[in-house]
């Protein structure tokens with residue numbers, strides 16, 4: 001187990017190196033001159049040149065890359081070109097909102113997606129199943145920005161029971177914080193809830209048709225125990241895989257959703273930084289997201305191996 | 314009072330909307346006393362499993378499936394119980410062991426958990442008590458080191474041990490009646506014998522009734538007190554095992570016996586295949602269901618449905634001619650003898666070894682080797698059949714892989730017709746690709762389901778620039794007993810036996826000289842197996858083919874082999890002409906293999922003229 005973990009973590013190193021190189025290179029290929037964004041259109045050529053030298057933009061790209069990664073290794077992600085704040089501090093400032101959103105979305109998924117899938121499978125080919133399946137199709141085919149707008153319109157502007165946008169830190173006012181989180185979390189969670197529901201339904205139905213479930217029935221076990229222990233456990237294994245694969249989609253949903261609801265999280269941070277060519281911020285934030293995605297996948301593999309004894313580390 | 318009394322049991326499945334329901338079990342009567350073993354025999358699709366499942370209420374719920382008739386277990390009627398009442402019966406009164414132990418055990422739960430659950434479903438008790446009961450059940454199933462198995466998962470056990478675990482699971486709640494549905498079909502001969510013996514003594518020790526479902530009459534003798542033969546959902550003959558096997562009165566039972574290869578039968582004897590297939594349940598003939606395949610049918614067989622006639626001493630048979638003592642004439646045709654021993658060598662293994670690396674540790678480095686084949690020398694002569702016998706894992710398939718160029722030997726040489734198989738030049742490679750073909754056990758897996766039979770056959774021929782016109786493809790199909798209509802269909806449209814014929818036709822397409830048959834008939838019903846074995850014999854005669862025939866079934870070996878090589882732990886322990894090995898086995902292992910071959914019917918003796 002420990003050996004497996006070390007091996008898997010070691011495997012992440014080359015992945016991170018490649019990703020960071022690609023990320024760095026792509027950002028240098030963005031059109032536009034960062035100095036224009038920072039100093040404005042009217043700045044003199046001399047000021048710009050001074051700034052370029054100051055930011056190290058005159059160095060060869062490989063040297064810039066080495067400087068950046070060298071700093072990153074010691075925990076220094078550089079400073080924002082626009083505000084001169086340390087990138088790390090900016091990210092730490094923005095992280096809580098996004099993490100909270102993600103957690104709520106995951107809780108909703110476990111509370112709604114999983115049970116809905118189980119009910120749909122146990123009552124397969126009934127009206128309940130049909131209603132749930134149809135709902136999941138809607139959830140999957142509605143774009144996030146559209147759903148977000150719809151939710152704001154209905155709950156925020158017509159019914160006025162939830163704040164239409166904005167953000168209040170948890171430490172300031174926990175209730176207001178949660179109220180502000182409801183709509184964005186539903187928006188982000190919609191897809192993953194539907195995906196998990198469908199996957200749970202499908203794999204639970206498949207497991208219920210397996211020989212070992214017939215054996216359990218033939219031994220006189222109660223239906224409840226058969227579904228929850230003998231079939232669900234087996235059904236959850238592929239659900240974990242699918243959930244891990246959804247992490248990327250979840251990230252892009254977050255970017256859109258934070259923008260629509262004006263939540264000051266990582267999504268808005270990255271979008272704004274790209275528009276203002278604040279490359280250190282973009283690099284740092286994206287790197288954090290990449291590390292996060294890789295760790296989630298590693299976690300999924302660990303859960304997977306824990307659930308299925310046939311998988312050896 | 315009998316432990317089990319089934320009267321006029323019928324099971325129907327609702328078809329698609331608009332279709333009539335189809336009756337797959339019809340008018341079945343069975344009875345069984347405690348401590349007794351009843352074998353239920355029949356080809357696949359004859360309704361054995363559906364009958365068994367209806368004794369546990371495990372067929373699909375109505376309206377999909379309807380069950381009528383009466384099933385008395387210990388005097389209590391169980392037909393019509395609701396799900397909760399069934400739960401009390403299942404496991405504690407009637408229990409079942411299924412065919413494939415790898416699929417029947419939950420892969421994510423330990424053996425101990427599964428058995429303890431089965432006990433606790435019926436008797437409330439502490440975890441510790443349930444554990445003790447699990448150990449006790451495993452011990453009864455003669456599981457080595459039962460205590461240590463509790464924490465193990467199914468995948469950590471061998472096939473035979475999995476079946477023991479499944480049997481322990483079934484008997485843990487101390488049922489009165491155990492149903493074993495083809496419990497050894499998926500296992501090795503050696504293990505088969507042990508499991509059958511263990512089931513038998515379990516019944517005696519626990520005074521439990523046993524229903525043994527099988528398609529192999531070979532296992533019936535010696536393991537069952539009584540036999541019930543099913544055909545097309547009906548019971549066609551039943552009685553004491555010795556009577557039914559020794560004096561079968563229903564032509565179907567006689568045909569089954571004639572199609573079963575026997576260890577004590579004459580060598581290289583043509584089996585009497587039962588022509589055709591069982592009728593589709595939707596299109597059962599009005600008269601005797603066996604009539605289309607019955608060699609002694611008379612005119613009224615197609616209009617009058619025979620009822621079972623009591624022949625005394627509990628023997629009864631459903632045949633219109635039962636009073637006349639019908640008897641199918643076994644055509645005692647020995648297979649042509651083929652070239653004599655010492656014929657020209659076609660393929661030769663010379664002191665070959667093969668090992669597979671095992672990986673482990675932090676960097677998945679090779680930590681050791683599994684020696685699959687160790688210093689084997691063996692030759693296959695032109696036009697002859699060499700049977701390679703041994704338990705699974707003994708290296709049979711690995712050996713042939715080197716001939717098929719799927720593995721390279723670590724040591725030694727493999728020669729085919731003078732060509733070094735490990736280093737052929739381009740022309741030699743083409744020769745090898747054409748001359749050496751293979752037919753596998755599972756005709757479902759080896760034929761691409763997305764290709765029509767036409768493409769399946771033509772593909773290898775095109776690669777080798779052979780003519781693939783219609784006439785040629787039809788000729789190939791005719792050779793394996795299929796008609797031209799098959800060309801436009803997909804493999805899924807065929808039965809197991811027919812798919813195996815297609816696989817053989819595909820192997821024949823390149824006019825090979827040597828065919829490796831890797832358990833090629835192991836998955837087939839006896840009747841179909843006899844057809845395929847006869848087909849292989851005919852093809853050998855016509856084309857002078859050589860076969861390298863891998864099997865674990867010594868009775869099959871008896872009916873096909875010129876020469877036999879017995880493998881164990883990667884080595885050939887004994888090899889020579891079949892006759893010598895059967896009559897005078899030199900090696901202990903060969904002797905024990907022969908002794909363990911399923912006991913075969915003592916009669917009727919087929920003439921060897």
Ligand SMILES: Nc1ncnc2c1ncn2[C@@H]1O[C@H](COP(=O)(O)OP(=O)(O)O)[C@@H](O)[C@H]1O
Pocket residue numbers: 326337355356357358359360361362363364373594
């Ligand atoms: N769930 C089912 N739905 C419809 N038909 C079935 C079902 N189970 C079995 N059958 C049909 O019942 C017949 C008998 O099958 P089975 O009892 O499995 O035969 P056996 O065990 O003798 O091989 C077959 O024609 C099979 O197709």
Ligand code: SF4
Pocket residue numbers: 563564565601602603604605607608609610611614619631632633634639
């Ligand atoms: S009734 Fe006729 S067809 Fe049926 S088994 Fe007897 S002889 Fe054959």
Ligand SMILES: [Mg+2]
Pocket residue numbers: 358361362494
């Ligand atoms: Mg069956």
